[in-house]
Structures are given as structure tokens and as C-alpha cells.
Amino acid sequence: MKDPEARPDVIPDRPRCPFCEGTRTELHSLFGSHASVSSYWCRDCRSPFEFMKWGESGGDGS
Numbered sequence: 001m002k003d004p005e006a007r008p009d010v011i012p013d014r015p016r017c018p019f020c021e022g023t024r025t026e027l028h029s030l031f032g033s034h035a036s037v038s039s040y041w042c043r044d045c046r047s048p049f050e051f052m053k054w055g056e057s058g059g060d061g062s
Helices: none
Strands: 025-029 037-042 048-052
């Protein structure tokens, strides 16, 4: 679930883990497999995951 207060231009410090929903996550690398994702590590389930840096566009190309 997205935080309505989150800014799409700011990389989150601790996004929720998509595997275990844990909040004890840390930034592993600013760039993941693509420039548009960051790599994170979950301390709860010990899994790496990637997080999209930018939010969804309005569908009109903006």
C-alpha cells in the first residue's frame, strides 16, 4: 500500500518488505538492476528486494 504523504521524488529510507511486510529494511544500493530502482535488504526475512524510485505517472505522460 502506498503512503499518500510520500513524495515520488524522494527515495524512502525504509520501504516495507514485499516478502514479509517487515519494516526493518535498509538501502543496499542506490541503483539496482535498472536506474529506476533501488536495492534494499530486509533484516527480518533476510531477503534482497528492489523498490521503484518514482511513483506512477498520471497516464498522460507527465
